[in-house]
Amino acid sequence: MRRAIDWSEIEYFEPKDFDDPDAPGSWELMDPQSIILLNDLRRATGLPIIPHNQYGVRGCVCMRADGHSENSLHYAKHPDGCSAIDWHFDTDADPRAQALAVLQSGFSGIGFYYDWCYGQKLAIGFHTDLRSRPQLWRRENGRYTYLLR
Secondary structure (H helix, E strand, O other), X not given: OOOOOOHHHOOOOOHHHHOEOOEOOHHHHEOHHHHHHHHHHHHHHXXXXXXXXXXXXXOOOEOOOOOOOOOOOOXXXXXXXXXXXXXXXXXXXXXXXXXXXXXXXXXXXXXXXXOOEOXXXXXXXXXXXXXXXXXXEEEEOOEEEEEEO
């Protein structure tokens, strides 16, 4: 059962942080649990989190089928719901410590990205989602390696 989101309980984000850049209000199509888990992760780590839609890309809800894999949980019309968030911590903390925190966050789909550049090349960035079966992967130099699928 989908848990409703109470924005008064979300300390670190606003609804627009999850919108498709071309579709204000599209955050409403996201599974609220993704937003809640990301807020909980921010609280637990004390590290600022930047969802990538803030860079004008579709890093959360995606209203049109482009830029993501065919079955991406970014898509608003995905049959299992839209639950994906691409993001990074705004920190110089050790990437292993960051990854460990994400692994303990409650997301079932986790991607580790070593080839993202947002203002600077990131040591590590993350894709998180809520899929029915746990899956872990990494991407480096555009090449995906699945660790668990």
